[in-house]
Amino acid sequence: MYRTHNCGELRIADVNKEVTLSGWAASIRDKGGLLWIDLRDRYGITQLLMDENYTAKEIFDTARSVGREFVLQATGTVVERESKSNKIPTGDIEIKVSSLKILNASKTPPFTIVDETDGGDDLRMKYRYLDLRRNAVQKNLIFRSNLAVETRKYLAGQGFIEVETPNLIKSTPEGARDFVVPSRMNKGQFYALPQSPHTFKQILMVAGFDKYFQIVKCFRDEDLRADRQPEFTQIDCEMSFVHQEDILNTFEGLTKYLFQQALGITLADFPRMTYDEAMRKYGSDKPDLRFGMAFVDLKSPADAEFGSGVDVVPTGFPVFDSAETVVAICAPGCAEYSRKQIDELTEWVKRPQIGAKGLVYVRIEADGTPKSSVDKFYTPDQLKVWAEKCEAKPGDMLFILCGEDEKTRKQLSELRLELGNRLGLRKGDDFKPLWVVDFPLLEWDEEENRFFAMHHPFTSPKPEDIPKMDSDDRATLKSMRADAYDLVLNGVEIGGGSIRIHDRDLQARNFRLLGFTPEEAEAQFGFLLGAFEYGAPPHGGIAFGFDRLNAVMNGANSIRDFIAFPKNNQGRDMMIDAPDTIKLKQLEELGIRIVPQD
């Protein structure tokens, strides 16, 4: 037996016990007559003590040959420490070693195995087995494992059945790019890895499974960004005989449960916001509600709810005069910003990633006087109207962008988030969930000159909007709303779903709107259209990004530290060095050939 206890469990009550521990040498301190080794495993650290007064010489010799990360087995007696530590749960005791065995040696690691490591990203990826030995990473993956346990517990308790759907499926051109798998038995044909098990979960509803879920790997061959991985994990769910309200309630319940179980946090009921409102007030379909700074329209396309901007921005400043939209945010306490800080912020919004032409500010001095970069175009009284409209207090600062409506709102959304960061308003341990509902059904693509499904082609229009499907008018079609919803947490979309179409004719009409010929629809989704003819129930669902949920719940920005073996931005696993060339024989068996690249 390699151990009687792990390295995290011995306490003062265990004093005098004869124990055997196994683990890694985290640190060694040799004071001549006394030598300590901190023995570490997943469960904690226990201090081993060797004392020349009673420890045999050969044990001392063995201990002196031990380096960092050696694997050791130590037997000895639990004793009370002379100088206790309250930094670790085992800090009251140490082990008087009577036997010490080196189970495996270790070279000196290329970086230190501590929370704040000296290893850079590339080194950490290559030696992922050492990086994963760090407590900081290990606790993320233990969190993830627990979150999966709790997810399954909740959903199983609600009557959901976990069904495994296949990974070798069929490529569909709609959506992102598929990873494909050449078939050896059907040469010239390919499987595709699923971007999501979407059609299968609809099929399971047709099959009467009623409530399905799966924690499942999905695959997208896209160019990678920091928070994207070619393979990622979803909590995928579908329910029959439900309206949107049933789904929102069920998965608000799941989210609350997970926060309670994993973090001990009780979330209040989630607010809801329509897509239109989110875009208008935050320029984003996933607003971060941890802080305010909602948009205030000073001038915008006629909008009854917010009032016309004409009263607020009178003619005067030619840039505003010619802009479709002038929109402001009030940054609390920013009146103190220096000229240099404002210039830097102006450069920030003018970077190509944001694309604003300039940034107008109105500083509200301590006495309420407005000072602005557009002072020469507007009177102080006019500026005060803006400040009132923005509910700005002395000491605040208005930042104003203008231009084409949609673009300006997106730019201001970026600025709002950036100011939130700079002002420390986006706290990792503050959680503000939000349901965004009533997404548009369709999205016009200027390049391809056609509509795309905003969610996906199986999303149901709102029943009252179905008659609009027969319109030829682009604006009418664009105004169609769907029974589609996103769950947003701290500005991150952690879940999204919709009520599906369950009627074959409606599905066919929707495919037509999306530019599918009946033949194309049949070739790609014939099995689903066929299934709809045999008694498809009303149904809908949702999918959570599980990697992202883990990251957001831990106040982290990157999903990489919540994935055991992530790939880098070139889609490469640096530890195993994949992808790699394969043998000619494999290519021959698959009936494919590599095209030489220039």
Next chain:
Amino acid sequence: MYRTHNCGELRIADVNKEVTLSGWAASIRDKGGLLWIDLRDRYGITQLLMDENYTAKEIFDTARSVGREFVLQATGTVVERESKSNKIPTGDIEIKVSSLKILNASKTPPFTIVDETDGGDDLRMKYRYLDLRRNAVQKNLIFRSNLAVETRKYLAGQGFIEVETPNLIKSTPEGARDFVVPSRMNKGQFYALPQSPHTFKQILMVAGFDKYFQIVKCFRDEDLRADRQPEFTQIDCEMSFVHQEDILNTFEGLTKYLFQQALGITLADFPRMTYDEAMRKYGSDKPDLRFGMAFVDLKSPADAEFGSGVDVVPTGFPVFDSAETVVAICAPGCAEYSRKQIDELTEWVKRPQIGAKGLVYVRIEADGTPKSSVDKFYTPDQLKVWAEKCEAKPGDMLFILCGEDEKTRKQLSELRLELGNRLGLRKGDDFKPLWVVDFPLLEWDEEENRFFAMHHPFTSPKPEDIPKMDSDDRATLKSMRADAYDLVLNGVEIGGGSIRIHDRDLQARNFRLLGFTPEEAEAQFGFLLGAFEYGAPPHGGIAFGFDRLNAVMNGANSIRDFIAFPKNNQGRDMMIDAPDTIKLKQLEELGIRIVPQD
């Protein structure tokens, strides 16, 4: 709201309640003035009643337009049935319908949605969504979902962490054939889908995860047999600081727990048998212990334990005289077999799949007299010695095969299983687990003229056999045993694993034995050899075939009915019609080309 209750929950206590149900029309009986519809969902069946005395005419009209598998929503009052049914839990009540809505129509299904369906395999695969609507299939998948829940519950309770390992990894030529995935970002290179997460779980042990598990999809591009699928699911586990005994105990515990939770069956402690003993007594490394009929050596290569066969088979019958091995099984109660039955059995063992040259029988008559097909070569007294050796009773029959030792045992193993089937001794609800231990480390491959790893290249030799690794003698190498074990249940291998090598030098020696050059070993497993240099703990693990475990626990032979969307023997998903051709643009992006086939 589509329903207040499901179709399986209403009871006599609910009488007079106003309820709404949704589900499928399982059957419709129209008696003129009375009309009943059996409404079905996942949870059960509830009878809807329409009576011309009080049901509105338009409801009657709607009900008359309903066909099988229509999706309906019915509102009404729960009433006590006049003629109750004890076949279903809702049999005491029915619903007096006050409102009936057709939610979706259905074409007539191509086969009936009942337990014993009239659909053939191909039709069922194509219309899998209807096949899955059958209770017989649905209960299998619900069983599977529950079994996964219980597996996770047990392992989490034992401190195991579920870690997701990547699906896009690297192709390794050892083992079965990989499915590969061309990389767009690294043209000319490929990922491979994992045949198992094996190396990753070892890496997780090096990373200090201590106890890992995962219920995980694995992939093998092999020619398919009835019980093989290109993608299948494993319960994959690994533990650090363990000896073989720790692993056997932990996973015997899991298996017992699953039987208790899922089937209510308490299994006794599992017997253990060495690989050598299993091969000698049953001609198989996965003997079915639901019945006896162990092999009795009448003549075999010198074997002290079983005694030399010379005493039992004296010279006389030239076929036996020249055979390396003569081995018998005693089939209880088979003395009644007719000439025709014996001839048929003889033909059965002579089929190429079995390959025996012939079959000798010794019938033990009611008075104990032996009658044999080799009567003219042996005296009755000689035959009686055989019968005694086989512990045959009057009414039994000995079946004897002879020839080269290994082949003969395999043939007799097949015959034993066949007789077990014919005699009804292999009951689906009788469970006989067995640990087979002490597998050989190496397996000689005559064709490739080299050793292969019997389990896999990372399996540790038994410590006492390690010195044999330096031998040049093939027999010595062949005699090396490994710390490798299989869990066998009713003749099916449901799990297998080993203690792993954790020492870089030992791993390198093992690779050398398997014919890897140091460069090949480095190229394929360099990351693992590297990891072994940084403090790898002693570790070992096991993987269970989850599909098969489900099938065996349900007394089923095929895993297909426990997989929601299985592929056929050509690796084809007949419902979605995958694999399929992909677009030229996709091939171009991947930098590959299809080689035209003749």
